[in-house]
Amino acid sequence: MSKRIAGPEIERLIQLLAKVPGLGPRSARRAALHLIKKKEQLLAPLAAAMGEAVDKVRVCSTCGNVDTSDPCMICTDPLRDPTTIIVVEDVSDLWALERAGAMNARFHVLGGTLSPLDGVGPDQLTIRQLVTRIAEGGVSEVILAVNATVEGQTTAHYLTDQLSGFDVKITRLAHGVPVGGELDYLDEGTLSAALKSRTVF
Amino acid sequence: MSKRIAGPEIERLIQLLAKVPGLGPRSARRAALHLIKKKEQLLAPLAAAMGEAVDKVRVCSTCGNVDTSDPCMICTDPLRDPTTIIVVEDVSDLWALERAGAMNARFHVLGGTLSPLDGVGPDQLTIRQLVTRIAEGGVSEVILAVNATVEGQTTAHYLTDQLSGFDVKITRLAHGVPVGGELDYLDEGTLSAALKSRTVF
Ligand SMILES: [Zn+2]
Ligand SMILES: [Zn+2]
Numbered sequence: 001m002s003k004r005i006a007g008p009e010i011e012r013l014i015q016l017l018a019k020v021p022g023l024g025p026r027s028a029r030r031a032a033l034h035l036i037k038k039k040e041q042l043l044a045p046l047a048a049a050m051g052e053a054v055d056k057v058r059v060c061s062t063c064g065n066v067d068t069s070d071p072c073m074i075c076t077d078p079l080r081d082p083t084t085i086i087v088v089e090d091v092s093d094l095w096a097l098e099r100a101g102a103m104n105a106r107f108h109v110l111g112g113t114l115s116p117l118d119g120v121g122p123d124q125l126t127i128r129q130l131v132t133r134i135a136e137g138g139v140s141e142v143i144l145a146v147n148a149t150v151e152g153q154t155t156a157h158y159l160t161d162q163l164s165g166f167d168v169k170i171t172r173l174a175h176g177v178p179v180g181g182e183l184d185y186l187d188e189g190t191l192s193a194a195l196k197s198r199t200v201f
Numbered sequence: 202m203s204k205r206i207a208g209p210e211i212e213r214l215i216q217l218l219a220k221v222p223g224l225g226p227r228s229a230r231r232a233a234l235h236l237i238k239k240k241e242q243l244l245a246p247l248a249a250a251m252g253e254a255v256d257k258v259r260v261c262s263t264c265g266n267v268d269t270s271d272p273c274m275i276c277t278d279p280l281r282d283p284t285t286i287i288v289v290e291d292v293s294d295l296w297a298l299e300r301a302g303a304m305n306a307r308f309h310v311l312g313g314t315l316s317p318l319d320g321v322g323p324d325q326l327t328i329r330q331l332v333t334r335i336a337e338g339g340v341s342e343v344i345l346a347v348n349a350t351v352e353g354q355t356t357a358h359y360l361t362d363q364l365s366g367f368d369v370k371i372t373r374l375a376h377g378v379p380v381g382g383e384l385d386y387l388d389e390g391t392l393s394a395a396l397k398s399r400t401v402f
Pocket of ligand 2: 261262263264265266272273274275276
């Protein structure tokens with residue numbers, strides 16, 4: 001607000017809310033007001049939940065996931081197949097794959113992609129930890145579920161290289177038409193990949 | 202998430218964030234992850250700001266605004282014209298008018314509009330408090346800045362009635378074309394109101 005119309009506590013709340021992805025300055029004001037009106041039902045529980053997250057959330061030292069325990073719930077789940085590791089760039093990718101529920105495997109979060117121009121080399125990612133996990137044995141397949149971007153593919157090639165000495169199968173996600181996707185909205189690379197990998201109907 | 206993939210603290214954070222206006226379930230997950238990653242820079246300060254708001258925010262007993270002091274910063278501002286009161290439905294309207302910065306007046310927040318079917322009568326709004334403020338004297342104009350809806354206009358008529366015994370001018374916002382608004386997107390009511398209230402060019 002250009003003119004101060006409320007105590008600094010409210011303005012600070014608006015400013016911080018505006019930094020939450022999905023909220024801009026305008027929605028931050030609306031959100032702040034809603035939270036203030038629902039002080040007991042929403043603002044207080046949310047403040048407490050955030051405080052708990054600050055205290056308890058940590059990065060899993062095995063896989064790079066975030067959780068309230070280390071090792072994380074996925075790494076300690078006895079029902080998961082320990083022989084398959086899905087390598088992702090970010091925790092958000094891990095969550096997305098988990099929502100899809102397609103594989104009951106373990107994960108490894110790289111923390112980004114190789115990007116020499118931005119100063120991101122192998123040591124800035126969790127590549128050494130991944131190699132160590134594979135070296136410890138018991139893993140038969142590594143699925144490189146990195147993004148289909150130049151950086152993602154560069155990183156995939158580097159990882160393949162690093163893991164070439166181990167007796168482990170390295171796979172990647174299939175390219176193709178998204179389920180429900182309309183062909184004329186897709187780029188040519190996707191279309192030709194989908195054609196090449198066509199399956200029997 | 203259908204399958205539990207993180208500790209209950211993180212899932213609770215996501216659930217509560219999903220109740221913030223502007224964030225749905227999907228953006229709540231993204232927001233939670235971003236907050237967790239920026240634990241020290243964003244999550245901790247936001248948790249603290251929310252905690253402070255829980256402790257300090259109250260409703261102004263004079264005007265119905267929310268602030269960290271009662272009476273609020275607007276009611277105690279010696280530079281504001283105390284002879285004009287702008288009546289609004291909601292604190293969000295007060296904030297919007299303050300951002301416009303068009304008037305340096307005091308406010309009165311009704312807390313909604315009359316809506317008998319929803320059980321909202323005069324006693325559910327701050328109408329008695331408004332009448333008391335006017336009865337105390339010193340106010341020469343009441344601007345009814347309620348929404349241009351049926352409920353808003355019904356409420357405006359009721360207020361005019363309640364204040365008819367006092368020596369106070371009652372005005373309302375002008376109808377017209379929004380600044381920058383395109384005519385062919387406007388409804389007929391707005392257009393005919395804008396024509397009727399046309400001004401000399
Ligand atoms: Zn883990
Ligand atoms: Zn006030």
